Amino acid sequence: MASIGKITGVNGNLIRVAFEGAVAQNEVAYAKLPSGIQLKSEVIRIRGDYAELQVFEDTTGLKAGDDVEFTGDLLSVELGPGLLGQVFDGLQNPLPRLAEECGFFLQRGKYLCALERDTKWAFTPVAKVGDKLTAGDTLGTVPEGIFKHRIMVPFKVRSSVTVEKIMPAGNYTVEDVIAVLKDADGRTVEAKIMQTWPVKIPIKQYAERLFPSEPMVTQQRIIDTFFPVSRGGTYCIPGPFGAGKTVLQQLTSRYADVDIVILAACGERAGEVVETLREFPELNDPRTGKSLMERTLIICNTSSMPVAAREASVYTGVTLAEYYRQMGLNVLLLADSTSRWAQALREMSGRLEEIPGEEAFPAYLESVIASFYERGGVVRLKDGSIGSVTIGGSVSPAGGNFEEPVTQATLKVVGAFHGLSRERSDQRRFPAINPMDSWSKYEGIINAQKVQEARHILAMGIDVNQMMKVVGEEGTSMEDFVTYLKSEYLDSVYLQQDAYHEIDAACSGERQKYLFDKVYQILKTAMTFKEKENARGFFLKLTQITKDWNRVEFQSKEFKELEEQIFKSVAEVATNA
């Protein structure tokens, strides 16, 4: 039933194919080189009797007249146990196994199965013969690292099915049939441990979508306190190069309070992925004590890898995230960077000679970005458990200018905006999230009213600083000057965090609440100084001790001592009412 075709045109990674029979949009096809190598491609436009396909590989050597074989399937991923801890490319080829087979370089036309075919998994049945089930319901479980991996009724099943047969507990490979189901029309469906799902279609086998209200603690104070993200929420991190997007994403992937983290390195430097690849297996997840790699999955399509596969990689990432969400887990998908993905769309659109929108991005850019972020969310599954997909996308705007189409299209659909600023990163203020421009619609872990007041002090401090540049320190009133110092204090000891310090790199929710309370108290204390010089000196010292305070174990002896020292010195300058 699958169709065949012949190449009539080649333009970069776009081929034009004259076909016979039926061809579906987004169907996968293989273009055959004379040498026998087959190049994976995807149908992206059909016009009359020819289709246009994007090839996921270098097209060198393809000729007019070469054969193309259509598969009848949409671009899909394999879902099943054994995904966690893996490193895939954008098309779900396992990179370490590719390296074993092909050596240093990625060979084109070489595709491997995502899931190992001969690994045996210890299956425990949950469903019983005669049970009436629907797509996504649990048939049984297998242990995968620290998780109970649910084996579910294939998502493709439309109607409700009856369990005819279910295998007893035992060891099975991913291709073994573990249940036979019969649908309403009497057709039998065989359920295996693994299943496949097309990446561009959201998995929707849940009861209902819920409002994201539970905060996802990232242990970065500026995020959790000022610009929080909820589980099932979406956020974006735009910033110019060198502003620390990737460092921030790496820290989030380490410390975020979720079950599973999926990193989609999309069109960025290979070196950054390598750091994660080599370091994560060594690091321990503080929540479980196991290696961080056991809860991490990496999709890696770096900038020099084929562009079309880059476009696929974000979809691969989000589909895998949705799959684990179906097991009642909280999943965080970090995409770095969505601009590269948008550029891949732009390259394709240019080759298709579509009428360009702003900056030559295609006119459908906004709707594509929106439908991607909309795949995040909290859901109540059919069995009542709750699962979520949180999506954090970094954006790399050209020239660091947020007015460009990708940033603007993203801002419309996300729930939080963490804008990085060149100015702050030049001043080595990490994380370089601009506290004035950024925003979040989610509820955080700290009283919103107090956060608002703290932000107000920051804003006033910035105003005073601007003014001081014109009128000088002499022309500034003492009151304004102290406000300015307080805002700088809040900035240095609360907004900023030392990413390389073992304790300060991550600040737990509990500690944040405690620290915020204390800092808030200091901000609210009226202070009197004789000279501006005294005020400056006092705050310099206070900042220093508070920073030391951040660097010691929470509630340790030193912690208590430093706290005492801080409040003693504050009491000395407090205005006596």
Added chain:
Amino acid sequence: MHKVYHRIERIAGSVITVKAEGVAYQELAQVTSPQGVSLARVIRIDKEMVDLQVFAGARGISTDSQVRFIGKPMEIPFSDSLLGRVFTGSGVPRDNGPLIEENPIAIGGPSVNPAKRIIPRHMVRTGIPMIDVFNTLVVSQKLPIFSIAGEPYNQLLARIALQAEVDVIVLGGMGLKHDDYLYLRNFLEKNGALSRSVMFVHTASDPIVECLLVPDAALAVAEQFAINGKNVLVLLTDMTNFADAMKEIAITMEQIPSNRGYPGDLYSQLASRYEKAVDFDTAGSITILAVTTMPGDDVTHPVPDNTGYITEGQFYLRKGRIEPFGSLSRLKQQVNGSTRSDHRTIMNTMIQLYASFKETVEKQSMGFRMTAWDQKLLRYGVRFEKEMMDLSVNIPLEKALDLGWIILSDCFEPEETGIPSKMINEYWPKKG
């Protein structure tokens, strides 16, 4: 066996179109015209219409010129006899040496499997304190030198080529002024470094298509050397010319431009070149230093902007010096902890004091009175610029660190520098 075509349908810029059958994408062809013979490569196939990019340019090609397809994509010869030689982007000797044809390798090959990469851990010593001490170059790093026209960036590259401790140097010149090309070649030759160098040079007067081939040819050769266990330094100058050549071809091909006329795939094109930088697990390495001139000194121009997102830091070359503030080597943390125990201290202290010096200079220019501390800073700044920042300074890292301590101790008291006392006890020069 290969068919010869005699009718050219269309000529625009350096792109010609012929009606031909059985032609593969990226295949090479020989185009014979009254102007001579040139290679060309297939860049688009639309039914029987085949677009070819003519390396020598389309000038003088007539509608009845001959086109003969060769049946293979662009290749470049590779052997140790490349060392000491100069070629054009298409691999034709520029010097008077013999043509090399052995062991052809494909250019623009596949990318390295990220699972085979390792975290970089060795520094490249250059003998230039502003690099070695302050922004250490690391094996497998890719770093651009952001500069503007008129700055001595080629002189800097030549010095690095001469002094860097690597096995092989591959130099790719794009849109070079002929004088610059001669300068680079003569400099390497005079100092005896030509014998470990391979040069691929496109000068401003050469056909534009050859400019596109230079980085690919240079990196393909570098990759072969690296696989054979050599540590290779690739120097590219100037990547802005490369990007402009891409722009020119894209516009001729009637592609829709994205930003200031540059094609939409500028990022991918630059990245696929820069990402060739690698440290192989069990073989050699490739380190890339590339000059990117910023039109109008504007870092938000598409070429430097896209480059910044790709590379691991950048050097700013301004007023003949490597600027200490904007410049950044993102990988320096990987190596500068294990060089000498005072490396990071000297790096941070000297830069902080230099920043204070800059503030003082500003104050001075506004006519403020100079305090004793300001005077010290002024004295320090002048010495720092002369003895550390000047590009002609050539001393190994250890000597540079020693020199740092001498300058500091000549200008300041130990406690004024904010250096931890443990370091002071160990390194502060004893007077007398």
